[in-house]
Amino acid sequence: MDIYRTNYRPIDCISPTQEKQISGELITRLQKILGDELNRMAMYLQATYSIPKNAYSVDYFGYSKDMQHQLICHAIHEMRHAETIGRILCKIGHNPRLKTSRLTPPKTYKEMLTMIFESEQDGIKNLSEALDATNDQEIKVTLLNQIREENAHLQMRTQIYDQIEKTGLIDTVLPSPEGAGPVSYDINILLDAFELEIQSIITLIYGSILLGMDMAIPPRLRALSIEDMQHLNKIAQDIITLGGRPVVSPESLNNVPRLSNAVQVIDHAIEIKQQKIRQYDQFSQMIKSKGAAKTLSDMMGKEEENISDLKGFANSLQTAEPIH
Ligand SMILES: [Fe+2]
Ligand SMILES: [Fe+2]
Structure with missing residues (x-):
């Protein structure tokens, strides 16, 4: 299959699979896995x-690690998994769709952790x-590594469940997203900011996927998405x-x-950052909370820097000569 017959630019260089026949089963599975990885990131x-x-805290290879920190690491792993699967879809000549199925919001800690367990097993x-x-060795090794990581997540999730159960929190209802009383006003504004960060993260990962095996720009797009994950985390803590x-x-x-090329x-991504x-x-x-107002205004300078980096990447892609 010739990937250049799709709407990718020649510089979206990912080596096409050597397999003569791509099974419909592989495409359907990968597309489903991609959406589910993003869903697990959200979970x-x-x-x-x-x-x-x-x-x-949880035991992480003999070290004690804060559970909240461990969970955000899992979210970042799932984001990377989505990126990997998207890249395999490019390799077999398909435009990856970043589309997830609708999730029912869990009511209790037990429901939330059960949902993660079922999703990891399904994954x-x-x-x-x-x-x-597939018989493509490169794809096989990538998928095997991902299975290994999902198994590690499953083991860690059991540890997390046991800890939460031990403290008697497991059947407790999760706190309301909007909070209660006059603070709801500030919280609702911050939840809008939180949404913008998610959109920015997903867009940057999509750009990285479409650039395939180019080793210059995708790692920088990923670094920017992790920077946005840090913004997201600051807003979340507020x-x-x-x-x-x-x-x-x-x-x-x-x-x-649905966009057709990395540029x-x-x-x-630049438009989202300008909107931010x-x-x-x-x-x-x-916003009435001084701390939260400062969190948001401090981020604006960083966004300006990111926009000029992204403009540079887009320019370099538009002026680069095709490699093949
Ligand atoms: Fe995953
Ligand atoms: Fe996982």
Whole structure:
């Protein structure tokens, strides 16, 4: 299959698979796995912000690690998994769709952790079926590594469940996202900022996927998405301080328009960052909490820097000569 017959630019260089026939089964599985990885990222972010910081710890290869920190690491792993699967879809000549199925919000800690357990198990099943549907060694090794990581997540999730159960929190109802009383005003503004960060993260990852095996720009796009994850985390901590609980809505996960090449995706990421600057400027004046207002206004300078980096990447892609 010739990937250049799709709408990719020649510089979106990913070596096409040597397989003569791509099974429909492999494409369907991978597309499903991609959406489910993003859903799991959302589930782990939800769990991260439902569990108090520095209150619980887990054993991580003999070291004690804060449970909240471990959960956000899992969210980042799932984001990377989505990126990897998207890249395999490019390799077999398909435009990956960043589309997730709708999740029912869990009511209790037990429901939340059960949902993660079922999703990880389902992920391993789908990855194993995709593994059986291909003979491409590179794809097989990638899928096997991902199965190994999902198994590690499952083990860690059991440890987390046991800890939460031990403290008697397991059947407790999760805190309300909007909080209660007058702080709801601030929390709702911060939840809008949280949504913008999610959209920015997903868009940057999409750009990285479409650039395939180019080793120059995708790692920088990923670094910017992790920087946005840090912004997201700061906003989340302010929401928690005010008594709310940040959740990732399926709408924000599915809000990236279907674009045909990395330059268009980078342009879209620039637009989101420009929107962030405009809105954070407004939000920081509207919000009553001084700490949260400072969090948002401090981010604006960083966004300006990121925009000029992204403009540079888009320019370099537009002026680069095709490699092949
Ligand atoms: Fe995963
Ligand atoms: Fe996982």
